[in-house]
Amino acid sequence: MRITFPHMGNTYVAVKAMFEDLGHEVVVPPKCSKRTLEIGTKYSPETICLPLKINIGNYIESIEKGAETILITGSCGPCRFGYYSVIQKEILKDLGYDVEIIVFDPPDGKPLELAKRIMKAAGTKNVFKIVRSFQKGRKVLEEVDNLVDLSNTKRAYANNPFEIDSIMNGFYENIEKVHGVTETMKLIKDTKSKLRRIKVNKNKKIVKIGIVGEIYTVIEPFVNLEIEKKLGHMGVLVDKSLTPTKWVNHNLIYGPLGLSEEKKVWKAAKPYLSTLVGGHGRETVGSAVLYAKENYDGIIQLLPFTCMPEIVAESILPTVQKDYNIPILTLIVDELTGEAGYLTRLEAFVDLLRKRREEKVNEGILSGS
Amino acid sequence: MACKLGIPQGLLFYDYYPLWKEFFKELGVEVVLSSKTNKEILDKGVSACVDEACLPVKVFHGHVEDLKDKVDYIFIPKFISIRKREFICPKFLGLPEMIKNSIKDLPPIIDTEINLRKSNYKLMKAIFETGRHFTYNFFKINSAYKKAFKYYTDYKRLITKGVIPMEAIRVYSKCINNVENRNDNSLRIMVSGHPYNIYDEYLSMRLIKKLKKDNINVITPEMIKEDKINYYASKLPKRMFWSFGRKIVGSAFSVMEEQKVDGIIYVSSFGCGLDSILIDLVQRKAKALKVPFTLLTVDEHTGEAGINTRIEAFTDMIKWRVKNENNIPTHG
Numbered sequence: 001m002r003i004t005f006p007h008m009g010n011t012y013v014a015v016k017a018m019f020e021d022l023g024h025e026v027v028v029p030p031k032c033s034k035r036t037l038e039i040g041t042k043y044s045p046e047t048i049c050l051p052l053k054i055n056i057g058n059y060i061e062s063i064e065k066g067a068e069t070i071l072i073t074g075s076c077g078p079c080r081f082g083y084y085s086v087i088q089k090e091i092l093k094d095l096g097y098d099v100e101i102i103v104f105d106p107p108d109g110k111p112l113e114l115a116k117r118i119m120k121a122a123g124t125k126n127v128f129k130i131v132r133s134f135q136k137g138r139k140v141l142e143e144v145d146n147l148v149d150l151s152n153t154k155r156a157y158a159n160n161p162f163e164i165d166s167i168m169n170g171f172y173e174n175i176e177k178v179h180g181v182t183e184t185m186k187l188i189k190d191t192k193s194k195l196r197r198i199k200v201n202k203n204k205k206i207v208k209i210g211i212v213g214e215i216y217t218v219i220e221p222f223v224n225l226e227i228e229k230k231l232g233h234m235g236v237l238v239d240k241s242l243t244p245t246k247w248v249n250h251n252l253i254y255g256p257l258g259l260s261e262e263k264k265v266w267k268a269a270k271p272y273l274s275t276l277v278g279g280h281g282r283e284t285v286g287s288a289v290l291y292a293k294e295n296y297d298g299i300i301q302l303l304p305f306t307c308m309p310e311i312v313a314e315s316i317l318p319t320v321q322k323d324y325n326i327p328i329l330t331l332i333v334d335e336l337t338g339e340a341g342y343l344t345r346l347e348a349f350v351d352l353l354r355k356r357r358e359e360k361v362n363e364g365i366l367s368g369s
Numbered sequence: 370m371a372c373k374l375g376i377p378q379g380l381l382f383y384d385y386y387p388l389w390k391e392f393f394k395e396l397g398v399e400v401v402l403s404s405k406t407n408k409e410i411l412d413k414g415v416s417a418c419v420d421e422a423c424l425p426v427k428v429f430h431g432h433v434e435d436l437k438d439k440v441d442y443i444f445i446p447k448f449i450s451i452r453k454r455e456f457i458c459p460k461f462l463g464l465p466e467m468i469k470n471s472i473k474d475l476p477p478i479i480d481t482e483i484n485l486r487k488s489n490y491k492l493m494k495a496i497f498e499t500g501r502h503f504t505y506n507f508f509k510i511n512s513a514y515k516k517a518f519k520y521y522t523d524y525k526r527l528i529t530k531g532v533i534p535m536e537a538i539r540v541y542s543k544c545i546n547n548v549e550n551r552n553d554n555s556l557r558i559m560v561s562g563h564p565y566n567i568y569d570e571y572l573s574m575r576l577i578k579k580l581k582k583d584n585i586n587v588i589t590p591e592m593i594k595e596d597k598i599n600y601y602a603s604k605l606p607k608r609m610f611w612s613f614g615r616k617i618v619g620s621a622f623s624v625m626e627e628q629k630v631d632g633i634i635y636v637s638s639f640g641c642g643l644d645s646i647l648i649d650l651v652q653r654k655a656k657a658l659k660v661p662f663t664l665l666t667v668d669e670h671t672g673e674a675g676i677n678t679r680i681e682a683f684t685d686m687i688k689w690r691v692k693n694e695n696n697i698p699t700h701g
Contacts, residue, residue: 045645045646045648045649046645047639047640047641047644047645048645048646048649049642049645074607076454076608076610078456078457078458078459078462078610078611079459080642080643080645080646082607082610083607083609083610083646085607086605086606086607086650087646087649087650089606090649090653105607272466272470273463273466274466275447275449275462275463275482275484276449276462277459277460277462277463278456278459278462279459281459281463305421305640306421306640306641306642306645307642308458308459308460308642309459309463311419311421311422311460312459312460312462312463312466312467313463314419314421315418315419315422315463315466315467315470315471316463316466316467316470318470319470332421
């Protein structure tokens with residue numbers, strides 16, 4: 001069983017290691033590229049959101065590399081992500097690809113079905129083994145997220161941000177060569193220590209930006225045109241409201257037990273949006289409020305074109321912006337987004353934030369405090 | 370004293386207006402409707418709403434703008450779910466919030482939350498919450514709801530008999546039993562899509578009227594019986610978790626499988642999230658069963674002439690198809 005799965009930021013590192021430990025051959029889809037998007041756009045419904053198009057591109061490129069089984073997750077609404085699996089199956093069937101698709105839907109009244117599918121994907125009925133490898137996978141995911149966070153912080157403060165880029169590029173190249181959890185963990189550890197050795201300028205004046213929005217757009221660097229890297233080079237410290245680790249913790253571990261951290265976010269969103277709107281609409285509003293309270297300089301909202309929950313959030317954010325006096329920039333991406341225009345908007349936004357910060361400092365000097 | 374309550378003529382208006390109207394009438398509230406959708410309302414809505422929203426949501430903003438200076442309250446219920454384990458479109462879930470944050474100087478908004486995802490008992494709670502703005506007498510609210518619901522059932526029954534909801538809204542309170550006789554020989558076309566797109570005469574450019582003028586029988590998703598919709602929707606590989614989606618897909622599948630239509634016209638608004646999935650499902654089925662299918666996408670720039678041409682071409686094509694169906698030469 002040669003397994004593949006769609007890309008979503010760095011999740012592939014953990015999923016790859018986990019299934020390799022379970023003894024499967026894993027076909028990692030080629031890194032998302034213009035070609036991925038082109039294939040996806042060609043075969044997907046016209047007005048569907050961007051993630052589905054890229055998923056389709058990923059599958060087809062993986063199948064070309066020899067994948068036989070596709071693993072995907074699902075949901076039960078109200079966001080249209082819940083119906084991805086059905087549409088994707090139909091598209092692949094129409095194209096004549098003979099692949100098996102295993103969907104991990106939430107139980108929705110049939111808990112046995114989900115268990116059966118997990119066992120099928122894992123290739124073992126040993127529950128103990130499955131749980132253990134899941135825990136290991138989660139650990140890898142957490143470490144990769146930490147690594148990316150570290151690289152973002154370092155990039156903002158580094159004397160030469162390109163050093164960070166070259167270390168991270170090396171990491172992504174090597175990840176293809178390692179096998180299983182142990183080797184992956186070692187690689188992450190090595191990369192971390194390399195990053196720590198980079199010289200930084202602690203006195204550099206940086207601005208802090210929080211990124212909120214639709215999870216796929218926030219996490220997948222190809223879709224958001226490597227926003228973290230771009231901002232890092234401008235001397236911006238970036239924090240993302242959503243990471244794969246947070247998603248796993250919320251949806252698979254603490255969420256069902258009612259202990260999730262998201263509750264804090266929901267509480268922050270309450271004055272503006274009291275109920276769920278699907279996707280991460282409520283989390284977007286809540287995280288924006290939290291960033292504002294933590295004295296961030298600005299917030300960027302990212303969403304794919306026609307994303308329903310984020311449109312609701314988008315119309316609420318101006319009120320947050322006014323109430324907390326914090327600039328919020330909304331960037332919408334789709335297959336036609338041009339990099340130059342995108343970069344100009346980011347630069348203008350960062351310039352604005354710097355100016356605001358200087359003014360704040362000057363005010364302080366003038367008033368003698 | 371008669372309180373004035375405004376109901377915007379958009380979105381769920383087409384599904385529930387008779388229920389809302391009779392309910393508030395029983396409570397002694399004067400119901401004021403916004404004007405029918407027109408250019409002015411559309412323009413107001415487009416400038417008030419965020420750019421990315423779909424056309425019906427923008428138009429709804431326009432209707433609220435139209436109402437806001439004329440009434441004491443505006444009724445924008447927050448529909449989350451109207452059936453167990455199902456949802457309405459995400460944009461409806463946050464509709465009251467979108468309106469409050471996009472339009473200034475609003476009168477108080479009644480945004481009762483209707484969430485029957487887990488249990489039906491919340492319906493009564495929502496009814497009392499709505500009624501409490503006008504009276505504290507629970508018995509009065511209860512009886513008002515019961516009366517209104519009776520009217521609503523009449524209205525629903527009229528629609529299943531083949532009356533277009535816009536006409537049914539006018540006549541449901543008068544008991545008419547002999548619905549216009551349909552000409553069984555003429556073409557039958559299903560106009561599918563969200564009720565707020567197909568019944569809004571401005572958005573759909575009077576599509577239904579145009580078809581009727583051409584002596585075509587129009588079938589809409591609302592006319593198909595609930596049990597049929599559920600039966601055909603349950604054939605989907607995955608449970609449909611949108612109530613609108615279940616209705617649209619179930620009704621389209623049922624008329625296609627039972628060969629009750631000669632073609633389907635799907636009216637969609639640009640950027641509709643649900644439609645991107647639903648169209649794909651319906652279109653695939655239509656292709657498999659060889660039912661003619663056409664898609665009309667509307668947004669604020671759509672021109673009527675282009676739509677007319679497409680409708681004419683589609684109906685002409687079906688007419689030829691029906692006429693020539695039995696004239697296939699034996700040698701292929």
